Amino acid sequence: MTEMALEAEGLTRTFGDRTVVDDVQLRVPPGRVHALLGPNGSGKTTTVRMLATLLRPTAGRARVRGFDVVRDAARVKRCIGFVGQYHAVDLRLTGVENLTIVARLHGLAGRAAHARAVELLDRFGLADAANRQASTYSGGMRRRLDLLGGMLVRPDVLFLDEPTTGLDPSSRNEIYGMVGELVAEGTAVLLTTQYLDEADRLADDITILDAGRTIATGTPAEIKEAVGSGLDLVLPGAAHVDEAVAVIGAFGLRHTGVRTPGANDSVRLSFTTEAHSVPLLPVLRALGEAGVPVDDIGRRRVGLDEAFLTLTGRERIEESA
Structure with missing residues (x-):
């Protein structure tokens, strides 16, 4: 099982007498994008939170690079990146300051943290805005900064929870390019999105949830063919x-x-x-x-x-x- 970047078996989460995620199975190899789709309230975000160690499963188990998300949570956190639905950018700080703080939280020393922040800002088209306050950034620029925060540690697995919601088509394309580069380097991506064209474009594999249960899984072509x-x-x-x-x-x-x-x-x-x-x-x-x-x-x-x-x-x- 350890050849998988991310895997889940029988993953279940209940809140009181309500089952939100029910017996979900996932297997995501390195260098692949797996889209987790479903209507609002289908359990997508709860599933992602369990896999990212933010919420303890009620039953089942999950592993990231072979590390159990409950027993080995600290190790899992060192090899994942997470970009949630809402901006995690401090608008009072500059772009480079935002990323440097995230790098320091990941354990990089001062100069190394700053160097990594500058490297990513330059690589992904934000070098000219590096020393501007994030409050002056457009929505697309802030979302790119969010994504760079998730990429700082060169994660084995990157969780993207509706990363392009509210962005214009141009900004969405920029995010797609960033994700493509990361995947080409071997990172596995678990993506949730409400944009089905986005899943069709980015995902190698898809799992569709409804009321917490898996109702379909396969490549985009296989699901359409079915x-x-x-x-x-x-x-x-x-x-x-x-x-x-x-x-x-x-x-x-x-x-x-x-x-x-x-x-x-x-x-x-x-x-x-x-x-x-x-x-x-x-x-x-x-x-x-x-x-x-x-x-x-x-x-x-x-x-x-x-x-x-x-x-x-x-x-x-x-x-x-």
Whole structure:
């Protein structure tokens, strides 16, 4: 088991009579990104907190580089980095001061701590802002500074708990580049995120939790393949949405989303099926018999967001501008 950077067996956490994490299994090799996905309240953050020694498991066990997160917590802390959901930056200090303090807390001596802080700021594009107060940084710059704090010790395992929430696309791309460099050097990353495109882009493997239990695990491609195929239907307006959903549902397709009025008041409905082909002609014929007008209809491959919605039994309603 010790060849894994991170592993968990039967990991469980209860609060009173409420089970928040229930029998979770994880195996993350070095140099891989493993995304932990799930709806709000699914147990993602609790799982990460147990793995990072911040919360004691009720049952099961977990190891980081072979060290038990309960019995060997001090050793585990020396080989992990942690970037939480909220900024851990002191806005009164400069960038280099923030990182130097973190380095000192990790046991580096004064000059070594300062040198490591300067090295990371230069490497990841913050050298020009190193001596500015963090209060003058943009949100993306502060998040990069957060991430650098988690990278100071060159961690064997880096926990990223929703690291790009609230960032613009450019800042998100900068974070992705930093994570990619770290993984290329052999660090294992456990990522939680609400952005499914982010998980699809970064993750080598995915575990989906719902109500504390694992409901799917595999590569992004495997999870999408397991869901099946999809169908998109475009109606000229919203008047026949319910009839269309009923007609297509009779063919065993599940309604997973609706994009409501765009520039021309059209409505796009999305459906999935576990089958790997969709019978377009019979569906189109049935829609015509039900008096449902159709602007467009077509098959499509299921994306990770739709696979997630299908697996968790949720439906998304999207409002387009």
